[in-house]
Amino acid sequence: MIKALYNKHQYFFNIFAVLALLVITRLLDGFAWYPPYPDKTKSLLLEHLFQFISFFPFIFLIIYTYGWALKRRTKTVIYSLIIFYAVFAPLFVLCFSTWLEITLLRAKTLPVTLKLIEQFTPGAGMVILFLSATYFLTYLKIQSASQREAAHNAESLVKDVQIKMFRYQINPHFLFNVLNSIYTLIDENTEKAKKLVLDMSDYYRYTLTKQKECVSIESEIESIIKYLEIQKTRFEEKFQYEISVDEAVRPLLIPSFIIHLLIENAIKYGTKTTKQKLLVNLSVKLVKKDLFIRVSNTGKLLELPTNNEKNTEGTSNGIDNLKNRLALYFGDNYSFSLEEVDEWVFATIEINNIITQ
Template sequence: MQDSRILSSFHDVAGPASVLPLSQMPGHRRGGELVFQTCQLGVVLRAVLFVQAIVWVVALFGAQGILGWLERLAVLTAASLPSVLIWLLVTCALKRAIGRLPMPGQWAAGVVIGAVSAIYGCGLLTWTGLVSPAPWLASAASGALVSAVMVAGLVWRARAMAPAGTTARLAELQARIRPHFLFNSLNSAIALVRAEPAKAEALLEDLSELFRHALADTQEAVPLHQELALAEHYLAIEQVRFGERLRVEWNIDPKAGGARLPPLILQPLVENAVKHGVEPSPTGATVRITTQRRGSVVVIKVTNTVPAGSGAPGNGLAQDNVRQRLALLHDVQGRFQAALVDGVYQVRLEIPI
């Protein structure tokens, strides 16, 4: 199965179950919360844009016409941009040390670093002769105030991620571990017990491995090679059900195996490919899983042929789940795309490495 057209179209867009204690739930940290996730590209962009928006408004005060506003904007940007970048770099470098502090201590650290960074920016203006006399106190106060607002945003973001990650995981488990899947898998094993006991044993082993990972994995992120192994177990089970109707192709780049992604995120995509590609087709379908490392990005593709006359598969619940979990882990650096082109449905993920 060739997917060159899909590639070109995408390339253009740059129990009783055991109950886990709270300390083992996804997103939970022992001790202090890791609030200062300022190393992430999305956080950096939002912080710079937020400060720059403030600068644009402040520059309006006292400006005489558009030229006066542009002049004040240039001066304020020359002070604020280095300051916010220093604040981001320092909090990124010290995030784990700051994370060990109690929450009031983290707030204080962020505000103090902000005040010092603003004083540095004021010093730059004074040294270049753009400002005289130097407004040291005003700069420190404004830096502390803006830093307090950014810390508040980071605290809100850190606390929002934990329940969102837990809810997404529960929804994903409910969507994936469906009773009919277990029923069909066990029926396949029962049908093979007398005729082909070795195959029945292998199927039950694959099923056991799949559910072991699904019910026991509580990590925030897992390597890609682990997700691929889990998908292989799932496809081995479905191969017993569908036989020659399910044709699987693998194209795996060993260099991509270390990429980190949310646990149990690949298997629902593979399940969708089987459900909407193989099940409704009397002749079956081809499911292809491809991974490739491109510089600092790993591209993962799950494609399946679709019966003639079929539209885009499903109602998108599983895909929305995957998209949200990917955004929680990688923010703007993680990408999710899906499209149906010429009878081939492809889901494409981009993961930073």
């Protein structure tokens, strides 16, 4: 519970601890160097307690304003805030702690003069700079932890992708259907059977070979054509496909198998939701620096199961996995949509500012 509370409010606890340490250090310094005078201990304790109280609001100001500046990613604003706090915070602390002494203790204190400000400012300014440094060190620590967590999640995701990929690659149902088709065609149409064997061989050569995490769109399309030709041989006149790919996009790199998943889903669920001829279209276009990948098929959009329902088809997991991989490679520069319009299902991936060289 304490660890969870600390992790949630790391900035506050770290800056609070540093402030407490610095005030205690200044207190001990006062005990060591101030000459003896009546009620020295009580006077120093109260003086530094009031200083601590005066510094305390700056913990929240630092956390809020530096956080705001870092989100804006403007160095000028960050530097300006650091200078502002280092210059004006000591004046506030001196005036407020003096007011506390007068108000609470009814004590006579030295008036806040220019000379007193000059004496107080360097030490108090260093306290503020230490608090600022603590904030940025905590920020770097949190960022480093986030990057390590992201790297761990990415590694786990890659392993999960590899496991699911091999399940997808060696789909027994798909393989048995293809083998049955070959067996039927051997006597009916030998040339067609030979072509089906070659297509299946090329397809599995691509899918079973250890793939790089990213592949060219051209390589992905070549494998997809083999897959679609296999399906065309299986379904004959009940299936038709069309592919449109801009030449400019062919060398571009994308995470492997993301288009495969969309094509497989289009055929798998298209055959379940339409009694007419299944039409599957693939379009890959580059508009300025934005890549658009769209897979459409005749049929209806099946409602994906919720998190509480058992997913026997694996579609939701497949789409979630696809989104996670896109987020891993492209961050916020991508979008994915799945919709049904006029008995057509459209799955669209848009990647903004894709690297074209």
